[in-house]
Amino acid sequence: MLKKIIAGVLLLSSGFIIAQETEFKQKERKRIKGQFAAARVLNFEYNQSFSRDFESKLFDKDFQEGEIKNQKTFNAAANIPIIKTKRWTLTGSGTYKFNEFEFSELENVSSINNYEQNKISDFHNFSAALSSTYFTMFLKKIPVIYNASVIIDGNEEGFERVKGMLGFSLIMKKTERTMITLGAIVIIDPTAQIPFAPVFSLTHQFKNSPWELDFILPQRVLLRRFIGENSRFSIGSTFGGNGFYVNMDAPGFPEVSEYSQLEINFGIIFEHRLSKNLIGTVRGGLTNFISNRMTEKGEPNKDYFYENKQNATGYFNVGVSFDPFLKKTPEQK
Numbered sequence: 001m002l003k004k005i006i007a008g009v010l011l012l013s014s015g016f017i018i019a020q021e022t023e024f025k026q027k028e029r030k031r032i033k034g035q036f037a038a039a040r041v042l043n044f045e046y047n048q049s050f051s052r053d054f055e056s057k058l059f060d061k062d063f064q065e066g067e068i069k070n071q072k073t074f075n076a077a078a079n080i081p082i083i084k085t086k087r088w089t090l091t092g093s094g095t096y097k098f099n100e101f102e103f104s105e106l107e108n109v110s111s112i113n114n115y116e117q118n119k120i121s122d123f124h125n126f127s128a129a130l131s132s133t134y135f136t137m138f139l140k141k142i143p144v145i146y147n148a149s150v151i152i153d154g155n156e157e158g159f160e161r162v163k164g165m166l167g168f169s170l171i172m173k174k175t176e177r178t179m180i181t182l183g184a185i186v187i188i189d190p191t192a193q194i195p196f197a198p199v200f201s202l203t204h205q206f207k208n209s210p211w212e213l214d215f216i217l218p219q220r221v222l223l224r225r226f227i228g229e230n231s232r233f234s235i236g237s238t239f240g241g242n243g244f245y246v247n248m249d250a251p252g253f254p255e256v257s258e259y260s261q262l263e264i265n266f267g268i269i270f271e272h273r274l275s276k277n278l279i280g281t282v283r284g285g286l287t288n289f290i291s292n293r294m295t296e297k298g299e300p301n302k303d304y305f306y307e308n309k310q311n312a313t314g315y316f317n318v319g320v321s322f323d324p325f326l327k328k329t330p331e332q333k
Contacts, residue, residue, distance in 0.1 A: 038281075040079065045319035047073040049287050056308035058110060067105040067272065068310065074098040087136065093129040098122065099244050101281040123244040123259075127153035143171040146185075155245045160256060160297060164188035169199060177205040180227040188301040191258050193241070193291055194218075222269070246294065254296035257306075265315065277324050283317040 048070055056064040076096045083090040100122040131149040138144045154160040169183030175198070200217040210225040218249015222236035232300045242261040248254065274280050287318040294306035 040321040040323040042322040043075070043319065044078045044321075045073075045075045045281075045317060047075075047315065048318040049315040050313045052307050052311040052313035054310040056306065058306050062109045063306070064110070066108055067104045069102040069104050071102075072098075072100040073290055081185050087134060089133045091131045091133075093131065095127045097125045097127075097244065099195045100243065123246065124156045125153065125244045126155065127151055139306065145169045153245075155247070155257075157245075157247050160245055161189075163271070167199070173213040177207070188300065191260065193260050193262055193293070193301050224269075230273040232269075232271045234271075235267070237264055237266040239264050245297070254305075257294050258297055259294045260291070260301065264288045264290060267315075269320075277322055279321045279323075281317070281319040281321070283315075283319075286312055286317065287315040288312040314330065 017132040027182075037176075048214045051067060051069050053066070054068055056063045056065075069286060076095070078094045079090045081089065082092050088127060100120065102120050104119065124206055129149050129151040133145060133147045135143070135145055143170060147165070147169075151163040151165070152159065152161070153163070165185060165187050167183060167185040169181050171179075172182050173180040179201070181199070181201045185197050185199055187195050188267055189195065197218055200215075202215045203212065205212040211223055212218065212225070214222040214236075218239050220236065220238040222234045222238070224232060224234035226232050240261070240263060246257045246259050248257065265283075265287045266284060269281065269283045271279060271281045289310040289312070292308045292310060293301060293304035295301055
């Protein structure tokens with residue numbers, strides 16, 4: 001969720017200057033879409049993290065330990081522009097997410113039963129969002145972009161919750177080799193592990209070098225370069241998360257809970273233009289899980305009743321994105 005929101009704010013940041021400078025419009029919007037697959041019209045991703053040990057607590061008492069043999073995630077997302085004027089845009093988005101966990105060597109240190117008893121557990125979740133963005137100038141000099149989004153989500157059992165997001169972004173500097181933006185995001189959701197986040201981005205092309213720095217707080221820090229006209233290579237770390245609803249039919253447990261997972265991934269990314277509008281992506285490296293909690297639906301994340309700790313492990317990700325507006329080579333995005 002956080003990654004998509006940051007992608008949207010930064011993508012729409014380019015949109016204001018689009019209304020000011022035609023050349024910058026074409027170049028910068030393609031650059032942001034090139035950086036964020038989630039900002040493209042259609043995006044599909046498959047992610048798998050490998051075996052790691054885990055231990056868990058339930059109601060602050062030792063619960064289970066064992067091995068997560070693998071975790072598989074599939075994401076399908078669509079972003080459709082609805083209305084677009086010089087200063088205002090309205091965009092609709094939809095996402096489907098599938099999560100599957102495979103457990104082995106489970107050992108109970110408690111008599112309480114939970115969903116982890118199954119050797120394989122899977123979860124289907126859906127979300128839809130409507131985002132409105134307004135472009136203006138601060139002190140008649142600095143472009144500023146305001147964004148508000150309403151998000152509804154649920155799973156195969158039905159609709160669950162309504163969430164919101166407010167954000168802004170300012171273009172602080174734009175030169176031939178450097179772009180700096182500054183902003184903030186507030187997530188209107190008591191279960192969010194990060195309800196507020198400053199957003200700072202720095203893109204810098206090193207002089208006389210094929211490498212550029214791509215730094216976005218809190219989402220990622222990457223060194224990247226183009227390989228030929230149709231490929232791009234990146235190395236560095238990214239911060240992200242995962243979450244889904246869990247339905248439980250057991251005494252003493254909420255009927256519907258929310259599981260949230262925060263992680264830092266370090267590794268490499270290779271992107272290749274498969275055709276004029278189609279981009280393939282392969283990622284791989286090491287993932288470190290920094291927080292894994294479960295709360296009752298709608299309750300603050302600090303009031304979690306279940307948590308687990310997982311060892312670092314390897315991961316890989318493959319994806320394909322389609323955008324009818326990406327008509328140039330990656331270096332021209």
